[in-house]
Amino acid sequence: MSSSSTTTESGARPGADPPAGEDDQLFAGVRDGRIDAWERFVVRFGPIVRAAARRAGLRGDAVDDAEQSTWTVLLRHASHIREPRSIPAWVITTATREAWRMGSLKAREHEVGQGRRADLGLPTTAAAADELPARLEQVQLVRDEVARLDGRCRALLTTLFLDPATPSYEEIASRLGIPAGSIGPTRQRCLARLALALERRGFDDDSF
Amino acid sequence: MNTDAEPDDSRLNLYGDLIAHLEGEPTSAALETLRREAPLEFDRRLAHVRQVLAAAAQARLEPLPRASLDRAKALLADERGRGGWRTLVGKLVPPIADPQLALRQQVAGLRPYQALYTVDDYDVDLALDESGALIGQLMHRDGDELGAARAVLRGDDGRVAGTPLDALGCFVFDQLPAAPMELSIELGTTLIVLADVDPNR
Numbered sequence: 001m002s003s004s005s006t007t008t009e010s011g012a013r014p015g016a017d018p019p020a021g022e023d024d025q026l027f028a029g030v031r032d033g034r035i036d037a038w039e040r041f042v043v044r045f046g047p048i049v050r051a052a053a054r055r056a057g058l059r060g061d062a063v064d065d066a067e068q069s070t071w072t073v074l075l076r077h078a079s080h081i082r083e084p085r086s087i088p089a090w091v092i093t094t095a096t097r098e099a100w101r102m103g104s105l106k107a108r109e110h111e112v113g114q115g116r117r118a119d120l121g122l123p124t125t126a127a128a129a130d131e132l133p134a135r136l137e138q139v140q141l142v143r144d145e146v147a148r149l150d151g152r153c154r155a156l157l158t159t160l161f162l163d164p165a166t167p168s169y170e171e172i173a174s175r176l177g178i179p180a181g182s183i184g185p186t187r188q189r190c191l192a193r194l195a196l197a198l199e200r201r202g203f204d205d206d207s208f
Numbered sequence: 209m210n211t212d213a214e215p216d217d218s219r220l221n222l223y224g225d226l227i228a229h230l231e232g233e234p235t236s237a238a239l240e241t242l243r244r245e246a247p248l249e250f251d252r253r254l255a256h257v258r259q260v261l262a263a264a265a266q267a268r269l270e271p272l273p274r275a276s277l278d279r280a281k282a283l284l285a286d287e288r289g290r291g292g293w294r295t296l297v298g299k300l301v302p303p304i305a306d307p308q309l310a311l312r313q314q315v316a317g318l319r320p321y322q323a324l325y326t327v328d329d330y331d332v333d334l335a336l337d338e339s340g341a342l343i344g345q346l347m348h349r350d351g352d353e354l355g356a357a358r359a360v361l362r363g364d365d366g367r368v369a370g371t372p373l374d375a376l377g378c379f380v381f382d383q384l385p386a387a388p389m390e391l392s393i394e395l396g397t398t399l400i401v402l403a404d405v406d407p408n409r
Contacts, residue, residue, distance in 0.1 A: 035284060042280040046272035054270070064276065071280050138263040146267075161264045164271055188231075192223035195260045196216065203263075204256055 023087050031078045042071065045088070048140050049095040055132055056099035069098040088144070092136045138203060145197045152176075153190035160187060226257040321407035327400055332393070336407045342384055346377040346393055346400070357395040361405075364388055 026044070029037020046067065053066035073094050146157045159172050173180035225236040235243075243250040321336035329352075334344045342361070348354060357373040363385020373379045373393070384407070391402040 033284070035281060038284050039277065039281060042277055043272060046276055046280070047269035050272070050276070051269045064279070067276055068279055068283060071283050075284060135263075135266070138259065139267050139269075142260070142263045142267045143269075157264075161267050162269075164268060166268070188224055188227050189220075191227050191260070191264070192220050194264070195223040195227070195257050196219055198260055199219075199256060204259060 027078075027087055030074075045091045045140075048088075048092060048136055048143075051139070052092060052095035052132065052136055053099040053102075055136070056096060056103050058099055058103060062102055066095070066099045066102050069102070070095045073098065088140045089133075089137055092140060093133045096133045096136065141198060141201060141203055142194070145194055145201065148197065149190065149193055152186070153193055156183070156186055157190050157194060222253060223257060226254055227261070230254070230257060230261065323405070325402050327402075330400060332391075332400065332402060334391070334402075334405065339382075340384065342381040342405075342407065344379050344391070346373060346379075346395075354395060357393055360392050360394070361385065362390045362392070 026037055026041055030041050049067050049070050050063055052070075053063040056066075058066055070091070074091065143162060146154060146162065148154075149157065155176055156172070159167060159175065167175065169180050169183050173183055178186065221238070222242070225239045229235050229239055239250075242253075321334070323334045325332040325334070329349050331347045331349060332344060333347075334342060337343055344359065346354060346357065346359075354373065354377050357377070358370060359373060359379040359381075360368065360370045361381050361384070362368050365386035367385035369381055369383065369385065371379050371381060387406040387408050388403075389405040391405050393400040393402075
């Protein structure tokens with residue numbers, strides 16, 4: 001069975017995130033200043049960092065700026081973080097904080113008050129900004145657990161939910177070598193596996 | 209890669225039934241039984257599946273642009289070259305005949321462990337008090353104010369503890385991880401690292 005052959009601009013396969021157990025090795029390489037580890041790290045977390053910026057209301061160059069600001073903060077504090085299990089949460093929290101900070105700067109540049117923040121697509125309350133990291137952590141957890149599923153489910157759910165190309169059921173069936181009519185039932189079974197895996201990872205826990 | 213060595217079939221079937229239920233298919237007999245006999249459990253499982261489906265629906269993210277990756281790689285080289293952060297590694301001062309620590313806190317009883325580290329313009333005194341707590345003090349040699357600082361202790365067993373320094377640069381760790389430990393003190397953009405902190409030696 002072939003997995004998705006679509007690649008991103010940066011050369012990474014969508015949903016090709018490493019299993020959570022490899023995060024410690026990856027981050028150890030980042031702490032050591034290894035460019036290869038850093039590149040893999042950016043490819044792994046770059047999409048969620050940019051998603052944080054967009055969902056905080058930033059657009060265009062501001063998304064790029066928020067992303068680079070997040071990497072700057074990460075590099076400057078890399079040696080402080082020793083527990084890789086917290087890396088996704090740390091990255092997402094930092095990304096949303098940087099996006100929120102840039103959004104606030106943008107609001108001040110336009111001299112807008114609270115009432116017009118919504119017009120700029122910016123979170124209008126601190127609570128709205130606070131909800132964002134939790135939602136993004138769930139998204140990252142879904143992406144991580146899809147990558148850990150068995151081959152058939154990983155390929156199917158990656159194609160259905162992570163592939164930016166959003167292929168049709170016919171294209172998916174052709175790509176995966178399965179009848180189009182079996183995609184629906186297989187999808188449900190694979191989502192059930194995903195739901196079980198996420199339950200075990202504390203997906204719903206506030207303490208994630 | 210399958211994370212479930214032995215999948216819990218009953219839970220898988222339950223989640224499958226819940227997904228089918230949410231997508232408008234007829235409710236299975238097992239699900240009806242659960243809803244009738246354990247409504248709270250039913251609600252909890254249903255809420256979990258709803259959240260999973262909602263998160264999955266948002267999991268399709270914009271691919272990382274090539275330019276972003278190139279900028280990030282350049283950032284690493286730039287940060288290193290600019291010295292965006294300083295990491296100073298403390299040197300353990302060789303033991304002297306009768307070490308006198310410059311601790312400003314009063315410590316009762318014998319101190320089974322005491323050590324002095326020096327790094328750049330700073331001195332760090334460490335000692336173990338009678339309760340087994342690690343007490344320490346960071347001082348600037350010229351007496352400059354330290355500003356906000358935080359000490360982080362990492363043990364050989366992976367445990368990590370952190371505590372802020374007080375106005376005099378003092379800090380205390382009541383519960384110690386396994387030795388040898390690494391003590392790092394974050395002071396603005398400076399990180400002071402004391403490797404091989406081992407009260408057993």
